[in-house]
Amino acid sequence: MTLADAVATAVPALEVRGITKRFEGVQALRGVDLEVRPGEIHALLGENGAGKSTLIKIITGVHEHDAGEIRVAGEPAEFTNVRAANRAGVVALYQELSTVPTISVAENIVLGEGAPARAGIVRWRELHRRAQAQLDRLDQRIPLRRLAGSLSPVQQTMVSVARALSIDARVLILDEPTASLTDTEIADLFQVLRGLRDEGVAIVYVSHRLEEVFALCDRFTVMRNGQTITTKPVAESSIDEVISFMVGREPSELFPDRGTATDEVVLEVSALDGSRVRDVSFAARAGEVVGIGGLAGSGRSELLRLLAGAQRRTGGHIRIGGAPLRRQGVGAALAAGIALVPEERRSQGVILSAPIAENIALANLADVSPGGVVSGRRIARLAQRGLESLRIRASGIRQPVGQLSGGNQQKVVLAKMLARHPRVLLMDEPTRGIDVGTKAEIYRLIRELAAQGTTVIAVSSELPELIGMSDRILVMHEGRVSGELDAATATEELILTHAYGRDA
Amino acid sequence: MAQSDTLTIPASSFRRDAITGYLWQGSTIVALVLLVVVFTVMGRGVFLTPSNITNIMNQVAILTIIAAAQTVVMVVGDFDLSVGTTATLSGASASAFMLGGMPVPLAILLGLGVGTLIGAINGVLVAYLGLSAFVATLATMTTVGGLALIVTGGTTLYGMPEEFSYIGQTRINGVPMPVIYAIVVAGLMWLVLRFTTTGRKWYAIGGNAEVARLSGVSVRPVRFLAFTVAGFLSALGGIVLVSRLASAGSASANDLMMFAVAAVFLGMTLLKSGQANIGGTLIGVAIIGVVQNGLNIVGVNTYIQQVLIGVIIVAAVLLSAMKKKD
Numbered sequence: 001m002t003l004a005d006a007v008a009t010a011v012p013a014l015e016v017r018g019i020t021k022r023f024e025g026v027q028a029l030r031g032v033d034l035e036v037r038p039g040e041i042h043a044l045l046g047e048n049g050a051g052k053s054t055l056i057k058i059i060t061g062v063h064e065h066d067a068g069e070i071r072v073a074g075e076p077a078e079f080t081n082v083r084a085a086n087r088a089g090v091v092a093l094y095q096e097l098s099t100v101p102t103i104s105v106a107e108n109i110v111l112g113e114g115a116p117a118r119a120g121i122v123r124w125r126e127l128h129r130r131a132q133a134q135l136d137r138l139d140q141r142i143p144l145r146r147l148a149g150s151l152s153p154v155q156q157t158m159v160s161v162a163r164a165l166s167i168d169a170r171v172l173i174l175d176e177p178t179a180s181l182t183d184t185e186i187a188d189l190f191q192v193l194r195g196l197r198d199e200g201v202a203i204v205y206v207s208h209r210l211e212e213v214f215a216l217c218d219r220f221t222v223m224r225n226g227q228t229i230t231t232k233p234v235a236e237s238s239i240d241e242v243i244s245f246m247v248g249r250e251p252s253e254l255f256p257d258r259g260t261a262t263d264e265v266v267l268e269v270s271a272l273d274g275s276r277v278r279d280v281s282f283a284a285r286a287g288e289v290v291g292i293g294g295l296a297g298s299g300r301s302e303l304l305r306l307l308a309g310a311q312r313r314t315g316g317h318i319r320i321g322g323a324p325l326r327r328q329g330v331g332a333a334l335a336a337g338i339a340l341v342p343e344e345r346r347s348q349g350v351i352l353s354a355p356i357a358e359n360i361a362l363a364n365l366a367d368v369s370p371g372g373v374v375s376g377r378r379i380a381r382l383a384q385r386g387l388e389s390l391r392i393r394a395s396g397i398r399q400p401v402g403q404l405s406g407g408n409q410q411k412v413v414l415a416k417m418l419a420r421h422p423r424v425l426l427m428d429e430p431t432r433g434i435d436v437g438t439k440a441e442i443y444r445l446i447r448e449l450a451a452q453g454t455t456v457i458a459v460s461s462e463l464p465e466l467i468g469m470s471d472r473i474l475v476m477h478e479g480r481v482s483g484e485l486d487a488a489t490a491t492e493e494l495i496l497t498h499a500y501g502r503d504a
Numbered sequence: 505m506a507q508s509d510t511l512t513i514p515a516s517s518f519r520r521d522a523i524t525g526y527l528w529q530g531s532t533i534v535a536l537v538l539l540v541v542v543f544t545v546m547g548r549g550v551f552l553t554p555s556n557i558t559n560i561m562n563q564v565a566i567l568t569i570i571a572a573a574q575t576v577v578m579v580v581g582d583f584d585l586s587v588g589t590t591a592t593l594s595g596a597s598a599s600a601f602m603l604g605g606m607p608v609p610l611a612i613l614l615g616l617g618v619g620t621l622i623g624a625i626n627g628v629l630v631a632y633l634g635l636s637a638f639v640a641t642l643a644t645m646t647t648v649g650g651l652a653l654i655v656t657g658g659t660t661l662y663g664m665p666e667e668f669s670y671i672g673q674t675r676i677n678g679v680p681m682p683v684i685y686a687i688v689v690a691g692l693m694w695l696v697l698r699f700t701t702t703g704r705k706w707y708a709i710g711g712n713a714e715v716a717r718l719s720g721v722s723v724r725p726v727r728f729l730a731f732t733v734a735g736f737l738s739a740l741g742g743i744v745l746v747s748r749l750a751s752a753g754s755a756s757a758n759d760l761m762m763f764a765v766a767a768v769f770l771g772m773t774l775l776k777s778g779q780a781n782i783g784g785t786l787i788g789v790a791i792i793g794v795v796q797n798g799l800n801i802v803g804v805n806t807y808i809q810q811v812l813i814g815v816i817i818v819a820a821v822l823l824s825a826m827k828k829k830d
Binding site: 308330331350351352354358362363365369372400 | 699703721777
């Protein structure tokens, strides 16, 4: 009997059946199945919002599920917190929380089981012996006394894997572990993971990088819209097939007709450089809606922030209406007619404690202050106009924005920026966290603005939205524009192909 | 369409009727009125006399100026621990210059300059170098306190020219000059905070600095300005104090920092949004003044006053937390 046969007949290390989960009106998971065998590396794939993170949180006891069953090594497992999951050998490692930076490597490794102590006094020799044993198992040479915060990203990942091993993990869940690693570091990590697989550990591997999945994993499960689409051995599939599993959604009817673009070029960007953005050039015309796609971390948001002056550009030129934008900073960009509706509404878009009127006035202080004296009447008039034209549902302009729904908060941000009559409106995830009805309103508004000659540039992670609202789509990959598509003929497959940096 | 997009209105606005609602919202003012009533009754006719009211106002005038400085910084969402020692050093410097033979107006200007400079240093540390306001102003508080000891030689400076005392000791129609300064400063700062773009920007930064930045506000210079203004106002308070007392102690205004913070905190409880505001600060100052003066009249040990003021602050802040939850 081969190893593969033995693996296939064993009791699954982790078995998930029919899990459902509802969050405040949103059905996040609607019947998810997942089976991971001991000694296999199993990829969990899906677009942003497909439900992967929710599933992991349910498996590890962060959230409780509404219905369905979880079994660990054949035993029913209902974890109510992370510690309980860890005790049962289920450990999830999140990229951003891998180690405690201010304590030593050895202390990080024994963090889960607790430091060995006698009468409350730490037995350092024993602690270091245990930590070293785990590092040896991974064949890693990392000084035990170093502060974890001073390690390279891959060493930190190794330390967190060692910690998982020290509490005897049988199911190890890795969420995007390679996001900040170099190619050689990734190779090191893969070697360690293969070693653990051969010891019989079940590994769930979440990644957006499909090449890695095909290089490392044994089987994969694709999720879409909170459901399991399929589970297959990697050897019997292809990247293109996985992408089609991940997409496969019906186009929505939320979107108004296109066709408002003119020939007048409003925005010209050449060789723009900045944090996470390299050598981006493009032009956008009056009345055009340009969608920007790409994976999280591809530089989409950073591109918008560079254009809006919210981040320093280190090279390249921006011309608006033919005139070069020389000064840095949000104020200069706004003055030139570029306005940004930022990604994080609650922390970047609105002052939650302040009334609607104050929020709308904030980007328009010069307008409401003739002769430098702020006029309450002008603020009220400006805010009232915004309230009415965007149909913001509120008790009045004095209502604090924090009391509004997400959709109405987003409209306040829009009202604030539209009061400046921007020539170029930048929108980062314009409909994130907004109900479907308000989404449709925002798509209509975008198209109305375009019809009036505004250039709209919008970043979106949701592919149907990207295709539906845009005239043209730029796809980014690792800071560069990797593809340009006509939205009328673009497909989700095509966008993902460019987003993964693969030539079509 | 978007009927699901309902708005939330705090249930309390329906639960309570208007009058009790206002009383609840204005409970800090109610507390002030109660204190006045209590001391009027217990003070056997001394408390609520014109001369004692003038007395209270004179006692809190300098605190008002320094509390106005603290208000500006707390509007921006920071706070300034150095306002007290800045006032002390500015007053002491001006006195030392005068004692060294410098003309009075010039000495006053230089004293104001010292405080403004300290404020500007705080501004650079916090706004441009990114230190937390706590750390930066704790450091300047200590340093400046030390400088005040050096300038005064650890003793009290006195013997300043006659015309200097005019600033803090004369009365106009029976109203002491410090009270007039306090009214002017509070009025000006109220106007600045309410009617200038700078004031609105201060409030916006205090609400959420990142939102302000992305709305085109140049956050760093505006925050820098708040600390600089606070330094200037503290210096003004310190110089008026020295003139009123006709002497410059080595720590004369240091304690005012804590009372200023207390006054602003008390004032913040007046607004639902919990923002610092000049009107509220004045109420806070009044509460502190009434408690100090009233306890004196009733004959309570001064040490107990400080304990009571601490208790009042905790009560006020708890109350405002309860209001917010509502």
